[in-house]
Amino acid sequence: MSGGAGVSGRGSFGGFFSVAGAVAWRQVYKYFTNPAFLAPALFPLFFFVAFAGGLTRVASVPGFDYEPGYTAFQFVWSLLQAVALGGAFTGFSIAGDFESGFASRLMLAASDRRGILLGYVVASVVRATATGTLVTVVALLTGMPMSGGVDLFGLIGLALLVNVAATLFGAGIAMMLRTQQAGPLIRTPIFLVLFLAPVFVPLELLSGWIETVAYLNPFTTILTSARGFLAGEPTGVLSAYAVGAALVVALALWALYGLRRAERSA
Amino acid sequence: MGATFSVQMLNLARRSVVRTLRQPAVVVSSLLFPLMFWGINSSGLDAASRIPGFPADSYLDFSFAFPLVQAALFGAVTAGADLARDIETGFLDRLSLTPMRPAALLSGMLMGVVALGLIQGVVFLAVGLAFGVHIKAGFGGMLLIVLFMMLVALGFGSMGAILALRTGSGEAVESAFPLFFVAIFLSSINLPRDLIEADWFRLIATLNPVSYLVEGMRSLIISGWDPRPLALGFGCALGLIALTVAGAAAALRTRMARS
Numbered sequence: 001m002s003g004g005a006g007v008s009g010r011g012s013f014g015g016f017f018s019v020a021g022a023v024a025w026r027q028v029y030k031y032f033t034n035p036a037f038l039a040p041a042l043f044p045l046f047f048f049v050a051f052a053g054g055l056t057r058v059a060s061v062p063g064f065d066y067e068p069g070y071t072a073f074q075f076v077w078s079l080l081q082a083v084a085l086g087g088a089f090t091g092f093s094i095a096g097d098f099e100s101g102f103a104s105r106l107m108l109a110a111s112d113r114r115g116i117l118l119g120y121v122v123a124s125v126v127r128a129t130a131t132g133t134l135v136t137v138v139a140l141l142t143g144m145p146m147s148g149g150v151d152l153f154g155l156i157g158l159a160l161l162v163n164v165a166a167t168l169f170g171a172g173i174a175m176m177l178r179t180q181q182a183g184p185l186i187r188t189p190i191f192l193v194l195f196l197a198p199v200f201v202p203l204e205l206l207s208g209w210i211e212t213v214a215y216l217n218p219f220t221t222i223l224t225s226a227r228g229f230l231a232g233e234p235t236g237v238l239s240a241y242a243v244g245a246a247l248v249v250a251l252a253l254w255a256l257y258g259l260r261r262a263e264r265s266a
Numbered sequence: 267m268g269a270t271f272s273v274q275m276l277n278l279a280r281r282s283v284v285r286t287l288r289q290p291a292v293v294v295s296s297l298l299f300p301l302m303f304w305g306i307n308s309s310g311l312d313a314a315s316r317i318p319g320f321p322a323d324s325y326l327d328f329s330f331a332f333p334l335v336q337a338a339l340f341g342a343v344t345a346g347a348d349l350a351r352d353i354e355t356g357f358l359d360r361l362s363l364t365p366m367r368p369a370a371l372l373s374g375m376l377m378g379v380v381a382l383g384l385i386q387g388v389v390f391l392a393v394g395l396a397f398g399v400h401i402k403a404g405f406g407g408m409l410l411i412v413l414f415m416m417l418v419a420l421g422f423g424s425m426g427a428i429l430a431l432r433t434g435s436g437e438a439v440e441s442a443f444p445l446f447f448v449a450i451f452l453s454s455i456n457l458p459r460d461l462i463e464a465d466w467f468r469l470i471a472t473l474n475p476v477s478y479l480v481e482g483m484r485s486l487i488i489s490g491w492d493p494r495p496l497a498l499g500f501g502c503a504l505g506l507i508a509l510t511v512a513g514a515a516a517a518l519r520t521r522m523a524r525s
Binding site for chain 1: 306307309311312313314317318420444447448451452456457461462463464466467471
């Protein structure tokens, strides 16, 4: 595999983007010709319905002061969950491509294999846009207020960072293991990170071990800031974007390491 | 093969339990995941115990029914998937060529599910007590909780058997898992029904039999011996068992006629 022109880093700039474009186009085509592409939205939608519907009364706990209400409070978590799971599902697709032998052929043909990674990330963003829109539409239909105005772009930016980070994490695992049995290894850590955050009440109302874990969880910074954007009261914006960007950079290195491992074994 | 029905059933129950215990991933996930979700939910929603009118002092006690019901659900999926594998691998077809009665397979498998429910019930009670759950109904209540859990496991397990016998596909049984999950969350699992503010959600929770199973178990933990939720809970569990066991038996007859 290492003998061709396709070794990572040796391709031309144009080759990098043409590979990325081809992979992204194939993935997007696959998504939109199979209704299962909306699967990452199902769990978030379900949790949104279950938590926003069943736990509204939690907003009456003394100290709960999220102005737009409990439905909006839960919507932000569900939206970020939908885009994160979109990344996880892209990881499953990559693992499936390796299992079917498609990824090996793709690596043989690619002039710059890093473009493969970018292609999957671009496709994941497209998918997350669709699933995120679905979750938003359902939330609006259930009466969620949108008071953020132009600040909502901040929320969208954070959702994109979460999606890209989750995609790169899933891609790294999928490329290292190259089997669909990697599914739980991709899904479980993402679920844990999502749930070990202030899901039901703000951080200030948590106590005990969950408060410590949520405080240390980098996703909490992003979630809190994203909720601020929806409320029209941006808070901790710089730190949230810094955490998001740091995660993307670190996980991009992780995904490139996975790609390198896949190259060696191919 | 002159064994009586009960001997056949016990042999198949033993096979079912041994097969489950030989899959550490299944055993660990059926114990670990419900406990993990309980840990996260009970800590994350601890503030809910400060809602005016909340029926318990601690959300940890209130939410203890969650892992019990969720574990029964895991057992149902495991049992259904195992039975589906028996169909996929032709075990059921080969069994139909022997004097062994097919009903023994179903009963044996369900006994295996009940045994798993017993193990889960005891483990969860031990973990719950270690983490500070206080069972108001005392030791008798704990025994009743384990019995309750075995009944719920039998009800859900029979549901898994119906799916397996109707579809003959392990994948189909596994894919039903989210539906069971939805049934649990759209109940009074997280808050008492009178504290659910959204009318539509309260209506669904009231119509959902899982609410009564949860409330029956929960009453032993947070209220002691309260006859109403206990009667409703046990009534629901027995009704669920009657319906699903009858459904599984009918599905088995259809499957055997086809094979």
